[in-house]
Amino acid sequence: MAGVLHGAAGFSFADSRVVRAAPRVFPEAFEGTAMADFTPSQSNLELLVHERTYHAFSVFVRWSIVGVAVALTVLTLWFATPAGFIGGAIAGIVLGVAGYFAVIRHEQHQPLDLWTEGR
Secondary structure, three states: OOOEEEEEHHOOOOOOOOOOOOOOOOOOOOOOOOHHHHHOOOOOHHHHHHHHHHHHHHHHHHHHHHHHEEEEEHHHHHHOOOOHHHHHHHHHHHHHHHHHHHHHHHOOOOOOOOOOOOO
């Protein structure tokens, strides 16, 4: 049959009835709630804990990125080029300092509150 896609075990996509409208499940549970009712406040303890956790994870990820970049540079220059250990160490220090100022220090001056203007 021309123009018909066949899947595994000869299943024909032209004859399938897979695409259907999703039924509404418990629509009354969502009536009267609106997403616009959310107003962040500094007194909400769960929100503050979430912001601090997000900030700590973000700091960890930034340090990890710089650390992996430095490690890859040092090991590559040490073992794969004639630069040796000294060349790799110098390049690693330069890359570490540049990574600190470009990635880590830049974000440390941002306010913790994610809803602050200019963030």
